[in-house]
Amino acid sequence: MKRDYYEVLGVDRSADEEAIKKAFRKLALKHHPDRNPGDKDAEAKFREASEAYQILSDAGQRAKYDRFGHAAFEGPGVGGFDFSATGFEDLFGDLFGEFFGGGGRGRGRRSRRGDDLRYNLEISFEEAAFGCEKNIAVPRLARCDDCGGSGGRGGSAPTTCPSCRGAGQVRFQQGFFSIAKTCGQCNGRGQIIKDPCTGCSGSGRIRRTQSLQVKVPAGVDTGSRLKLRGEGEAGSGGAAGDLYVVISVQEHDVFKRDGNDVICEIPVSFPRAALGAEIEVPTLDGTVKMKIPAGTQSGSVFRLRGRGVTDLHGYGRGDELVQVLVETPRKLNARQRELLEEFAAISGEDVNPMQKGFFDKVRERFG
Helix, strand or coil, X not given: CCCCHHHHHCCCCCCCHHHHXXXXXXXXXXXXXXXXXXXXXXXXXXXHHHHHHHHHCCHHHHHHHHHHHHHHHCCCCCCCCCCCCCCHHHHHHHHHHHHHCCCCCCCCCCCEXXXXXXXXXXXXXXXXXXXXXXXXXXXXXXXXXXXXXXXXXXXXXXXXXXXXXXXXXXXEEECCEEEEEECCCCCCCCEECCCECCCCCCCCEEEEEEEEEEEECCXXXXXXXXXXXXXXXXXXXCCCCCEEEEEEECCCCCEEEECCEEEEEEEEEHHHHHHCEEEEEEECCXXXXXXXXXXXXXXXXXXXXXXXXECCCCCCECCEEEEEEEECCCCCCHHHHHHHHHHHHHHHHHHCHHHHHHHHHXXXXXX
């Protein structure tokens, strides 16, 4: 009499697909005939677990079993289990990869694309704002010139692997089904090189440093990436990878960046801020003159339009924001102190209108 399939796998009737798969995998590894040669009991348990898994891993079959039990699969024309069914075969492929010491039933590729590379490029603030061209040296695996990348001496072409006949896989019979394994002679490529190139030892690639000119567009910022297609490492019979140039922008002594705008802090003396003046302001395009009105307060911001960073997508330039920082004199001679005291005396409260307003609010709030 057949045992209950859930009991065979040791799972609850509410178990999900992943739990069922995990339970079967554990039993299969334990009872597989290759691990228990000549053990009839282990072989019987393996078959029993395999049968239970095929039914319970299929939603339709499982529904029938839950309703009718083993009777759902008995009678004329019913019976036998397809161990090459979709999903079931995939599980066995992964499982038997462990028996053979491989990585499952993954198929080898005849060609492989080259790896992508990253290059960190540091540029100045001005170079980021206006764009520039840079020469860089990139160490990478390049196609061997001696064999043209074929790996064979004098450019001779590889030949079909005699072990797998070009399939990249070899098959082994395991009881009542067969298992495919990556060919050990050609490593899954399906081809072998009989007479390897002396320059690259048959790999088709050699390591060399390549000089490249990189055009950095205006408007880049720290973290911007430039993609140079096909400038990565050469592939093994496939296309070359790409090179990603990652930008890092140096800090500036005068300017700070805010999007496409630049910020510049300008110190101004107290008399000039109070009386108004024309001051010199540095910009990315050179020094310009700018007027500040009388009574300019510390922290006031003035905008110079079109003096910022060029937009990366071509939408013009940002602005320069000039922030005025009024300097309070720290050392006064006797005459300067006398004049300031006289100024304070004749100005009264009007000398500090903002301060007066502040303390009026304090008295109103706290009494």
